[in-house]
Each structure stands twice: as C-alpha cells, then as structure tokens.
Amino acid sequence: MTQITIDAAGIHYTPLNKQIRQAVRDGASEIILNNIMGQRFIGDGLTGNVKITVNGVPGGDLGMFMKGPTIEVFGNADHAPGNTMDEGTIIIHGASGDATGHSMRGGKVFIRDDIGYRGGIHMKQYMDKRPVLVIGGSAKAFLGEYMAGGLVIMFRLSDDEPYAEMGLASGIHGGEIFIRGTVEDWTLGIGSNAQPATSEDLERIKPYILEFSSYYNIDPTSLLNNSFTRIAPVSARPFAGKYTWE
Amino acid sequence: MIIGSRPTKFQVVVDKNQCMLCGRCVENCSYNVFRMEPEGIITNTRNCVACHRCISQCPRDAISIKERPCDYRSHPVWTAQIKENIFKQAESGKILLGGMGNAGQYPILFDHLVLDACQVTNPSIDPLREPMELRTYIGKKPKQLEFIQTPEEDTSLVTELVPNLKLETPIMIGHMSYGAISLNAHKAMAKAVSEIGTFMGTGEGGLHEALYPYQNNMIVQVASGRFGVDVNYLERGAAIEIKIGQGAKPGIGGHLPGEKVCADVSCTRMIPEGSDAISPAPHHDIYSIEDLKQLVLSLKEATEWKKPVFVKIAAVHNVAAIAAGIARSGADAVVIDGFRGGTGAAPSVFRDHVGIPIEAAVAAVDAKLRKQGIRNEVSIIASGGIRQSADVAKAICLGADAVYIGTAALVAMGCRVCGTCYRGLCSWGIATQRPDLVTRLNPDEAANNVKNLIDAWTLELAELMGAAGINSIESLRGNRDRLRGYMLDQSMLDVLDVNAIGA
Ligand code: SF4
Ligand code: SF4
Numbered sequence: 001m002t003q004i005t006i007d008a009a010g011i012h013y014t015p016l017n018k019q020i021r022q023a024v025r026d027g028a029s030e031i032i033l034n035n036i037m038g039q040r041f042i043g044d045g046l047t048g049n050v051k052i053t054v055n056g057v058p059g060g061d062l063g064m065f066m067k068g069p070t071i072e073v074f075g076n077a078d079h080a081p082g083n084t085m086d087e088g089t090i091i092i093h094g095a096s097g098d099a100t101g102h103s104m105r106g107g108k109v110f111i112r113d114d115i116g117y118r119g120g121i122h123m124k125q126y127m128d129k130r131p132v133l134v135i136g137g138s139a140k141a142f143l144g145e146y147m148a149g150g151l152v153i154m155f156r157l158s159d160d161e162p163y164a165e166m167g168l169a170s171g172i173h174g175g176e177i178f179i180r181g182t183v184e185d186w187t188l189g190i191g192s193n194a195q196p197a198t199s200e201d202l203e204r205i206k207p208y209i210l211e212f213s214s215y216y217n218i219d220p221t222s223l224l225n226n227s228f229t230r231i232a233p234v235s236a237r238p239f240a241g242k243y244t245w246e
Numbered sequence: 247m248i249i250g251s252r253p254t255k256f257q258v259v260v261d262k263n264q265c266m267l268c269g270r271c272v273e274n275c276s277y278n279v280f281r282m283e284p285e286g287i288i289t290n291t292r293n294c295v296a297c298h299r300c301i302s303q304c305p306r307d308a309i310s311i312k313e314r315p316c317d318y319r320s321h322p323v324w325t326a327q328i329k330e331n332i333f334k335q336a337e338s339g340k341i342l343l344g345g346m347g348n349a350g351q352y353p354i355l356f357d358h359l360v361l362d363a364c365q366v367t368n369p370s371i372d373p374l375r376e377p378m379e380l381r382t383y384i385g386k387k388p389k390q391l392e393f394i395q396t397p398e399e400d401t402s403l404v405t406e407l408v409p410n411l412k413l414e415t416p417i418m419i420g421h422m423s424y425g426a427i428s429l430n431a432h433k434a435m436a437k438a439v440s441e442i443g444t445f446m447g448t449g450e451g452g453l454h455e456a457l458y459p460y461q462n463n464m465i466v467q468v469a470s471g472r473f474g475v476d477v478n479y480l481e482r483g484a485a486i487e488i489k490i491g492q493g494a495k496p497g498i499g500g501h502l503p504g505e506k507v508c509a510d511v512s513c514t515r516m517i518p519e520g521s522d523a524i525s526p527a528p529h530h531d532i533y534s535i536e537d538l539k540q541l542v543l544s545l546k547e548a549t550e551w552k553k554p555v556f557v558k559i560a561a562v563h564n565v566a567a568i569a570a571g572i573a574r575s576g577a578d579a580v581v582i583d584g585f586r587g588g589t590g591a592a593p594s595v596f597r598d599h600v601g602i603p604i605e606a607a608v609a610a611v612d613a614k615l616r617k618q619g620i621r622n623e624v625s626i627i628a629s630g631g632i633r634q635s636a637d638v639a640k641a642i643c644l645g646a647d648a649v650y651i652g653t654a655a656l657v658a659m660g661c662r663v664c665g666t667c668y669r670g671l672c673s674w675g676i677a678t679q680r681p682d683l684v685t686r687l688n689p690d691e692a693a694n695n696v697k698n699l700i701d702a703w704t705l706e707l708a709e710l711m712g713a714a715g716i717n718s719i720e721s722l723r724g725n726r727d728r729l730r731g732y733m734l735d736q737s738m739l740d741v742l743d744v745n746a747i748g749a
Contacts, residue, residue: 124516239524
C-alpha cells in the first residue's frame, strides 16, 4: 500500500503521465494528483489496480483506453472521460464535457452533474465487458447515439420536466438507456424505442443507483422509488433493410 | 412484377464432349450454378458471378463463361447497367450495394503517365551490378541533425529521432479487416509481409490471435467503430492507423452485416455474435483537426510514444488542405486512398462517383506540403488502384513514400475481382467466413503467391529506377522530372505538376 502524491502544477501531460506510469510500475496503489489544470490523457492506456485521485480539472480523454485503474476526480472534467475505456472506474465530482464515455467497452463512469453532447455514443459490449455510464445531472443531445451495448443511466437530479434533447439513442442497436422520469417523444432518434421501466428493469439498475449514491453521499431512497423510462433498440440490425445488391 | 426478370449477366456452358462428370464444378461453385443430373451437368446460369472457380478446377477445360449473352437495344447513355440499376431500385426502393473498386469508366491517369529512361548523357544503372536502395522509412524525419563532439572526438547525435517503420520495399498491404476477409487470407498476407520485411494493415476488425506471430509487421487500425481496440491491441501493432475515410466510400462509415459476425469475428471485434458492426461516418470524438490531434496524441500517450501514428483519408477534392492539417496534427504519415480503392461492400453510388484518383491526390498533397515546408513532417502513403510495379514507381514520382496494395494482393491469392465479396460466398476462400470455403485457401501457398508478387514488383521497381539512372528510392520520391504526361490536358498536367511528353 504505497501512496504517492504528485504536484502537477505547470507540468505538461506527457511527463505527468510518465510519472504516473512509473509510480504504477514501482508498485504504487494510490496516486494523488494535486493542482491538475487541464492536463489531458490522464491514465491513458494505463493498466493495473491503482487508485488515482485527481484534485483539479483534468483535460480531455481522461482514462482513455484505460484497463483497470480507478480515477476519482474532485472537480469537473473536460471532454470524453472514459473514451474507449476497457476496465476500471471513473468518478467525477462535478460535470463533464462532450463525448463522455465515447465507445466505452467496459468499466464504469459516474458523473455527479451534467454531461455535454454525444454522451455514451457508440458504447459497446462483449461477453462480461458491459460498460456503465451513470449521469447524475442531465445530458445534451445525441445521448447513446449508435449505442451497440452497455448501460446508460441518467438521474436528472435537478430537473423534473420530461427529458427533451434531440437525437436520443439514434441508430441504437444494442444496450439500454434509463432516464428518470419521462422522455418527450420527439427526442427519440431513429431505431430507438421508449417504454416505462419495469420493476425487473429497476432491480437491474439498483446496484448502480446505490453505487452512485455512495460516491456522492446521496440518500438513494428517492431515486429507488422513482419511475424511469427505458430506451432500447427496436432491432439489433437497424440498417439491414436499407440495401439491395447491385 | 411489371419489370419481370432481367437478362442473365453470364452464360455458363459445359461442353458435354469434354465433361467427364467428375462433379468438381458442382462442389466448387459456392453460388449453386451446377447440378449433377443423370443426363449430365445442368447449369443455372443466372446465379453465376464469374468468379472463375469452376474453370480453374475443371480438369477437362469443359466450362466456358460468356459475359452478357443477351443485349438490350444498344444505347450510349442508357446503358444496360444504368437500366438494370433502375429496375432494381424501382423494385426495392433501396440503396445499391456493390463490392470491390470503382466500376466507373474514368480514364486511368497512371496510364497517361510515362516513366523516363537514360540513354547517353546520364548512364543508366544496372541493378544486377550496383546496389539499389529500396529501403524506405515511414514516419517523421528531423529538419536537420545536430551532433555534439566530446573532447575525445566522439561524435554523438543530439537530435531526438522519432520511431519510424522500416520497409525493405515501398510496397505494403493496406487494411482489409478480418470479417470482410477470411482468417486464412489474413494469415497468408501477414506471413508474406513478415518474410519480405514490409507491413500490412489489420483493418478495423481487431487482431486475431493467429496473427500475433506477425504483429511486428502489422499496422493496427482505429476506426470510428473502435472495434477490437484496447490497449493490448494498440501495443501489439508496429504502428497505429486512424481511419478517417476510405477511397471506396468517402464520407460514409463502414458496416459489417450481423450475418458475417461469426464467433471468431465477434471475438476479435469484441462485439456479440450476429450483431451488426457499424462504424459511423465520423469518429464522434473528432469534429476538427484539433480533435484529430487529440486522438493522435492520445494514441501516442497510450503507447508511450513508441509507435508511429498514421491517418488515413479518402482522396477528395480538398485533399491537399486536409493532408496539411493532418501533417500538423502530429501524425507520422498520411495515407491517401484514391477512388479506385476496393472494398467488401459499398453503396455503388459512392464507389463509382465520389472522390478523386490517387494520382492527382498524391501529387496535390505532395505539392502543398512542400510549399508549406512541412513535407518532411509526414510520410505519404498512396493507395487505391495500384495494379502493377509501374503504378508504384509513378505514385512515388508523384510524391508518395510508399504504397498500399489491396486488390492486387487478393488477386495474387486467386481473387477474380468478381465484385461480390459482400455476399460472403467468395469461392476462393478470401471474402468469406464460411468454414468450407475458407479452407480452400491454403495460407502457406497463398503467402507464397503474395510474396512472389511483391518480390517481382520490387525487382521491376529496381529495374525501372536503374533505367532512369536512380539508385535510391529517396531520389525517386517526388521526382516529377522522371515522369511525363501523355495525352493529358494542361489543367491535369498542372495538378500533377508534370510536363507533357517531348518537353
Ligand atoms: S459463380 Fe463462379 S464457380 Fe459458379 S459458375 Fe460462375 S464462375 Fe463458375
Ligand atoms: S474476393 Fe472473392 S468475392 Fe471478392 S471479388 Fe475477389 S473473388 Fe470475388
């Protein structure tokens, strides 16, 4: 159990990532990064079992291609945290930018507040790899577009109006999205279908509600008692009927 | 039903006097053209795609195939193809899909360019006697080299060199994914490139375990679908290529239909069996050159700056400016795929009508990068329509560092360019996942054929260079002086930046 603290003030991301990798190679089990201000690619391609605490605002592609580590950010994050991530957990105490969880293949990303456009876009799953994106606030347009697998859960904690952002789950052909409350019809993109979540559905997302609440010190009771809308693909082959042979 | 049936494209005839009823055609035709009946072999000509498998396997040369045995009223504008496409779309209301490369009747610029040879004033070089330098390095080169000299008079290099790919010949094999083509086809090409000392692309379908032994000669691809992409995959490749576009279908994504996603394909792509594999048109984390730069850098960070990163784009109208942006994104090479690039399946309207020829695209990119003083910051790889060694030499004269071949490598393994790869029935075991068809391709024999082809082209390239009085590929690169345009108009000559013959 070695803990290492790095003061990242003024350090470019390449040397910073080198230091992080070196610390992991040296057996660090916890790395605390202080004064992070926009450094990109933190934890990019990092493997192992390490816990990284980020104090500050990380730049884009936090935890991209990451396989294993846990990153907890005390601050907001720039775009695409969890991009093409493979395994591990990212917990953000704040908001994050566009393409959060883009093409995630496994692991979990939790965001306490809002995310930008194209969240969870092109997430996919394979065997035991089933990525999970949990959003405490709300998401901008194109959430879950082209989703091929995995799970997106959105609580919209500070909003009780029906969800109304365009392109929700357009082209979805795998996975599922849960949104607390209702969703305006026009919001749904091509190939998606919305239904009230059943009690079995809610049972399945319950562990993530509890996990989310534990990270942010929220009482899960009201979330557990709320109703959700489940958005799923109409078909696993959305484009199968589009072509004819020459 | 008003349109009714269309004339068959091919007519298959079995010469009863020659046929000895061995039944090999019945076995070999994966399109079910032949049937054995007591009275002899019966053909269902309508199914034929002219893959020529039957002909190649018939021990008695009994089979003949004729194209289009029934003519429409001839018309220069409303051709048979145009009419039949309308019939199909009138019946279905769908997008027409086709395989392989551009089938439009565009003049081939390579065939309007001629290479030079020395006669008296410069001696030509005999490659048998003189060493010819065909080794090529792909990646960034420093503007200048700086050295320091120690008091002991030792000289050491201080300029930091970035990793480059070392090619023994400027011919590589481009990206064709496992899924689009069979594992045996992949194995054959991988074996060939590793024996030659060159590289091939994995395509966007991930890297199958069977290819791990050849990983040092593989370029792994990151496409918008991010199939099979994880940190292990990135680490295995000798280089990483970001696919933005492809010559056969510029501006649109890729789509491997669920029926081709068998268990093995599903595990290399890391998606469930039978699920559609959709690569959307854009990468959704790339909406600008700045975003592209972000992906280039993230790939470099993830692999600790040990691997060159290429960016592949389709040759389109504004290709030079796009390539200049790519050069500034930190990419080590820009791959330009011309509009004759092949594919397993593309909407034929894209395949035949979108994009520009590789000859013009490479010339324009090379000229732009030179003008901006950044040509050394990025290598240029030309692909899409390289059919012979002369095309390689001409592409290099127009500014390429190296070329990717695709269809030519498939033809070396037996492909007859029948263009029906999308049906998954390739009788040569190339563009199929059907186990009985896949086993038709012996990876060792096919590897040998691919290796022979590249070896032969490399020899020819050396001869062409020798004839032109050039002994290193470096001196051929961008060397417009060794090219002349034949029957090209001035505007085309200007784009290619070559003089007309006689000048
Ligand atoms: S489809 Fe191929 S194998 Fe079958 S008849 Fe035609 S050419 Fe022969
Ligand atoms: S790979 Fe096979 S199906 Fe495709 S064009 Fe060649 S022979 Fe035909």
